[in-house]
Amino acid sequence: MKLSKKSDYALRAMIYLSLNYQKGALQIKEISAKERIPQKFLENILLTLRKAGILNSKMGLKGGYELARSPDLIILGDVIRALDGAIAPVNCVSQISYKPCAEEVNCVIRDVMMDIRNAITDVLDTMTFADMCKRAKESLEKKESNILTYSI
Amino acid sequence: MKLSKKSDYALRAMIYLSLNYQKGALQIKEISAKERIPQKFLENILLTLRKAGILNSKMGLKGGYELARSPDLIILGDVIRALDGAIAPVNCVSQISYKPCAEEVNCVIRDVMMDIRNAITDVLDTMTFADMCKRAKESLEKKESNILTYSI
DNA sequence: TAGAATCTCTACTAATTCTATATACTTTGT
């Protein structure tokens, strides 16, 4: 039930891009440095996100990546599906890579896995990157006020 | 976010053992044949479940495995944790294999992953094998009544 | 218009994890 490194990096990069949405295209180099993601690996990840229609890119000098639409219109589920494929714990309950299971008709495990899939997508498909930005800023403020408190 | 084959087999074996709880110890051979699980693989799985205190075993001739306690006292989460370890999508939100993440203090991904972990464990840690048996029987009845309907 | 900076594409390698099997050992019933 693990989140892949790829998706983890992708989420971080997406949050970074969302926080800087107004600044236009950012370069891979910058994102990779700030988020400490191996650059070559990140290149592949961002390319995948572009092909999925989540990012736009500009080639050449002064090129870079930016969100294809505003952060409140991109959900976490889109990103994870683009990179890792199905979110469902088993294919027999997957929307995007459905394959019937051996037991087919009366498989009780299927029911439970369906519940789990729905619980996960409830989170990932309602949470937008705008929400993530909001949380990030709140958490940063909280941190700063703590520092202030401690330094008194 | 995938359920491993190991856990899948384990759940099936556990359901089989739960459905036959009153019959005493069952042999690996029987479970493996009925659930179509490679026997040697199943041996390892059941051994792990025994070490986790979920199953009891009897060695020697007429030996076998049985539930260590009644099916309504065993939750799915126990079984999956015994075989696959942490259920959490990332270690920084795991109960059993917690490791702080790099970003530590204000990591927003952590919050989301915590939500997901909780959503998953809500399902896995409330569902018992008694529940699974009930569902299995219901689904079987439904199937039989369908067969009846179709044969009319 | 040359050239540097940037994204694109494909292939490849290395590391890890998952799935399954092998083999020798221990215990128990008859």
Added chain:
DNA sequence: ACAAAGTATATAGAATTAGTAGAGATTCTA
């Protein structure tokens, strides 16, 4: 005694994941 069961550990093979390499295409700017 011996056959039938579980125990224990190691290992092999396959699949997936993580990361790297390198040549190519595009664009800005001097």
